[in-house]
Amino acid sequence: MTPELLSRSEVEDIVRGVWGRLLDTDVLPTDDFFEIGGDSLLVVEVLLELREHGLDLKASAVFKYPTPAALAQFVTETATPPPATVTQAPPALFLSADELWKTHRSTWQPNAPRCLFPLVREGRGEPLYIVHWGNDAGFVWSATSAWGSGRPVYGFEAPGFRGAVRPVTTINDMADRYLVELLEQQPKGPYHLAGHCHGAVVAYEMARKLRARSEEVAVLGMVKPSALERFVSYGWGLDEITRYRLESLAAQFGLTGDESLDEVFSRMRKEEWYDDRLGPQDLPRLQVQWSALALALHQYEPRPYDGPVLIVQDVKDRADTELNWLPVLPQAETLWVDHGVDLPRPTLRDPRVLELMRSKLAP
Structure with a gap:
């Protein structure tokens, strides 16, 4: 049935059903998607499921009308959409990929900023190396530094996170870039690697490359690794993904488009996204x-790895993890954690995760 033939209540029921299944909760007509556990990455999955019901919407519709009632009215009465808080990122926050590549240098140049830095300098045994994706860095480093269980701990930040450097666009290149500095720091194994979220994917590829060099990887911890399900269109390039990213930020931080970069940065700092080594001028990059x-990440498909792996994953991502990761990890040990939707950044705050990581990494 096409949207034109659906009543507002029918569309509302469809939306509530899709959100309820994806968020594993009962959804009321007035529930805000982002307040009941939804996030920007899940919006794409919402759009895909709504499309199966004949509702072909853009991501901006969910951001602008984040309740089932508002979205249903928008779908059935597009000419007179319901009142809603319109969110928009400030224009100064957008930087095109062309402009960035013209004005920033390669991460492979000798004077480019380093990606590896110490988190815990003192300790015994080989260091633990933690790979992070790039945002929420301040919180992630404070939460994961304790994983080392008495070891020195180092962190990797993505090329381009600090300084006027171009990012890399493949997991393979990122792993190669990190390995240059890892091997300078520790020429021989055994190596202890861990990664959080999408950074776990990079840690995985680093482990594969080290084993291909006949090096020992004693521990590979993948904490809440990406489930490798698509979250952007396969036809999108960097600019399209950036615009989607800005829509997400506008919704998450309540932006109207009139804020200065200083104001946007201040709001993100309060949520521990960035630390004081960065400033408002860094946000577009x-x-x-x-x-x-x-x-x-979207282009990546994992190849088999026969070393020991510890996967700590949210139970809601179990099916995708079992489909995309476990078939190529014959020695994987898994811990499925379930926190509900009320605890922010739940996996890193879970004491079971800290205890498990420390036990695996005890010197």
Whole structure:
């Protein structure tokens, strides 16, 4: 049935059903998608499922009309959409990929900023190396530094996160870039690697490359790894992904488009997205960097790895993880965690995760 033949209540029921299944909760007509556990990445899955019901919507519709009632009225009465808080990122936040590539240097140049830096300098045994994707860095580093269980701990940040450097656009290139600095720091194994979220994918590829060099990888911890399900269109390039990213930020931080970069940065700092080594002027570059990393992840398909792996994953992502990861990980040990939707950044705050990581990494 086409949207023109659906009543508002029918569209509302479809939306509530899709959201309820994806978020594993009962959804009321007035529930805000982003307040009941939804996020920008899940919006794409919402759009795909709504399309199966004949509702072909853009991501901006969910951001502008984030309740089932508002979205249903928008669909059935497009000429007179319901009142809603219109969100929009400030124009200054957008930087095209062409402009960035013209004005920033390669991460492979000798004077480019380093990606590896110490989190815990003192300790015993081989270091733990943690790969992070690039945002929420301040919180992630404070949460994961304790994983080392007495070891020195180092962190990797993506090329382009600090300084006027172009991002890389494949997982393979990112792993190669990190390995240059890892091997300078520790020429021989055994190596202890861990990654969070999309950074877990990079840590995985680093482990594969080290084993191909006949090096020992004693521990590979993948905490809440990307489930490798698509979250952007396969036809999108960097600029399209960046615009989608900015729509997400506008919704998440309540932007109207009139804010200065200083105001946007202040709001993001309060949520521990960035630390004081970055400033408002870095925000446009960082969004393109995020887009490049998203594109890299979107193109990635894991090859088999027969070393020991510890996967800590949200139970809601179990099916995708079992489909996309476990078939290529014959020695994987898994911990499925379920926090509900009320705890922010739940996996990194879960004491079970800290205890498990520390037990695996004890010198």
